[in-house]
Amino acid sequence: MSEKVLMKGNEAIAEATIRAGCKLFFGYPITPQNEIPEYMAKNMPKIGGLCLQAESEVAAINMVLGAAAAGARVITSSSSPGISLKGEGISYIVGSDLPCVIVNVQRGGPGLGGIQPAQSDYNQATKALGHGDMHIIVLAPSSVQEMATLTGEAFDLADIYRMPVMLLADGALGQMMEPVDLEAKEKRTLPPKDWACTGHGGKRPYNVVNSLYIQPDVLEKTIIERFKKYDEIKQKEVKYEEYLTDDAEIILVSYGITARIAKTAVKHARTMGIKAGLFRPVTLFPFPSEQLDRLADKTSVKTFLSVEMNMGQMINDIKVAINCKKDVYHFGRTGGVIPTPDEILENIKKYAAVGGKI
Amino acid sequence: MVVFKKPHALTETPFHYCPGCTHGIIHRLVAEALEALGLEGSTIGVAPVGCSVFAYNYFNCDMIQAPHGRAPAVATGVKRADPTKTVFTYQGDGDLAAIGTAETIHVGARAENITIIFVNNAIYGMTGGQMAPTTLIGQVTTTTPYGRKNDVQGSPIRVCEMLSTLDGVAYAERVSVDSVKNVLSAKKAIKKAFEIQSKGLGLTIVEVLSTCPTNWGLSPVKSLDWVREAMMPYYPLGVYKDVTKEGEQK
Known part of the structure; x- marks a missing residue:
């Protein structure tokens, strides 16, 4: 190495x-x-x-x-x-x-x-x-x-x-x-x-x-x-990463730097007994739609939470990927503001509770 | 004895140009120059957006079709990828002196070893006769129906004069193809531009005054008169920069 x-x-x-x-x-x-x-x-x-x-x-x-x-x-x-x-x-x-x-x-x-x-x-x-x-x-x-x-x-x-x-x-x-x-x-x-x-060099038709x-x-x-x-x-060529999705009830979908903050929030949620997981698309095009859809098919999964540094641009891709089978929410900060793990955790708590009622 | 034949550097595809348009003559001159210098197989041409957008159908060398005005930047990319190749752009007045002005000036500033064939017919041909950056004062176009006015649309740009102020420009000449004599001079200028490119002396540009009978609303013969009577006084023919001659002038 x-x-x-x-x-x-x-x-x-x-x-x-x-x-x-x-x-x-x-x-x-x-x-x-x-x-x-x-x-x-x-x-x-x-x-x-x-x-x-x-x-x-x-x-x-x-x-x-x-x-x-x-x-x-x-x-x-x-x-x-x-x-x-x-x-x-x-x-x-x-x-x-x-x-x-x-x-x-x-x-x-x-x-x-x-x-x-x-x-x-x-x-x-x-x-x-x-x-x-x-x-x-x-x-x-x-x-x-x-x-x-x-x-x-x-x-x-x-x-x-x-x-x-x-x-x-x-x-x-x-x-x-x-x-x-x-x-x-x-x-x-x-x-x-x-x-x-x-240059064709006289050896092939011109390109x-x-x-x-x-x-x-x-x-x-x-x-x-x-x-x-x-x-x-x-x-x-689809690439993605899953973290603690096996038994997750709320799955955060997040990419880039935000996915790392989301991962910290997922760890905190787990210590509080909330079954949170993270799905991180590495390829945004092609979007890992099939993989998300498989997660959505699991009975354990109640809710998806899209976490981005924008006003909610990926949420539609998630909804389309899972054919709106489960609830999809968005949390984000924008304009150059980076979300904190605590802010994300608050949203996990909020939407995990919503998902629990369904 | 064959006294006149089509240069091999042109394909068999018939030109799509309007009757009386001088693009065809200019294409032939470029092809003849490439052939005379044995450069056809090591040349990459860059076509613009405008009437000569289909230039890639006519030149028998590798060809790239560039976005509007960006041919000099595309040519820069080609030349920097392989400096041993000959690279030329073939551009109209709107492409080169309006939407692509920055690209044009900066290939001069960088002394890019490419050759620009600049076809100036003082109008937008492809889109149907709108004002060009080289449209003359008083000239009627579809977007200057009352004639171009200095205080409304500004004055036409003299490209060779402007570019010749840049240190990186090795050769700038304005030619015309309105007569046999001028066609022969144009041929010499284009050949010279490619020769200077081979020496790596900097940007070379040949501006060719051209016709647009369709959008000028003139017959082919009267269009040639208009080149002589209206265009040449504002766009005088001649060599504006030639670094190979600078020693002699001093």
Whole structure:
């Protein structure tokens, strides 16, 4: 087993990027993710790589498009307002079937919002990151270790499925320091990039990277093919963690940094005799719907409590996943406020009591 | 003896351009330059949004279709991924000088070793004849039905003049394809731009004054007259920057 090093979450992403063999970073400064470009700027030149500060978020995501089209592993990172600016480019990258990694170290919104941690881009990331019928894979790390591990995984998933993968983190995970094992990532088999624009050299027909299909039936066909890919991803790539769900009566559903606070609250609830458990989606798209539904089928389970740093964006995904078989409630803080274990515990007590009456 | 043939760097796909539009001539000049320099197999072209959005159907080299205005950023990504390749963008005036102004200026600032083929016809063709950033004062378009006014829509942008102030721009020339003589000059300019890119001297841009008979409401022949009579006085032809000549000037 390799040694652990103490790193900030943002630095862990940057180091894991370099270890994933990615040599190209394009970005634009925004708090609270600046450690990522700064780490890249310092370390990319040492491996013959490049960290290029673009003139805008818009330019950065399009540089990503170009580098991805040329067959290179490439990453960009930003925070909430910057991700909105990248939306157009992400839609084109999806429409062009290009692999890349996009990091969102979320802060409070809407507008300029604040610079403190939030999870208020959940709906944007999982449902409406760009115009058109589209999805991207969304991974939600919950520790500095996962910031590293899931970064490596994100590059592989992007290459395997030829689509963008987003790491949906938050300002707390980005800024906090924890020990990390940077060798933890398993290697996956990757397909060749024979579609890339690298110059045909007179040896093959020329390649085109394009998202324009002027004939509606042709465009429809490309979208349907892409949705088949999403179905495959739903079958093969769902990741989640369960904690004390075996006999739980109230199950907290929570991801990212909030899941860790929720876990503490679950432990406290258990000491008080409340049968609480935690279900933590690691992939937000694909959402672990079937796994949640299986929990909902258990007679022991009375209630679900969605805990997020927003006004309740994941609650609908839970309701749909379990077909409203059990009650689903939301507790969250927003605008950059991090919920405390005590606040979550109060809500466990409140909704466990409601569930008991049903 | 074959005296005239289609360059191999163009595909067999017929152009979709309107009669009298000079995009076809400009495509051919780019293809001839790539072929003459033996670059076809090591070139990646970036198509814009606008009339030349389908450029990827015509050039026989690897092609990427970019979001509106973002071709220079996309080209940057390609070139930085593999600096040994030749990279060009083919952009219209709306793409390059309105929605993509920042991208255009910053590839110049960064001295990106790419070539921009900038087709200036002073109007938005694809969307049906709206005002462009290069629409002339007084020019009637569908969004300037009373003519472009300086105090309402502002004045047209001279791209070559503006870009030539940047240290990272190696070559900026404005050409026209309204006559045989000018077509030959344009061909030379495009070839030179690719040669300078190969030397890694910085951004190269060739602005080509082009026609839009359909949206100008003029015949193809009268459109060429309009290029000479209305466009050239405001957009003078010539070399605005050439770092390969700077030694000689001094």
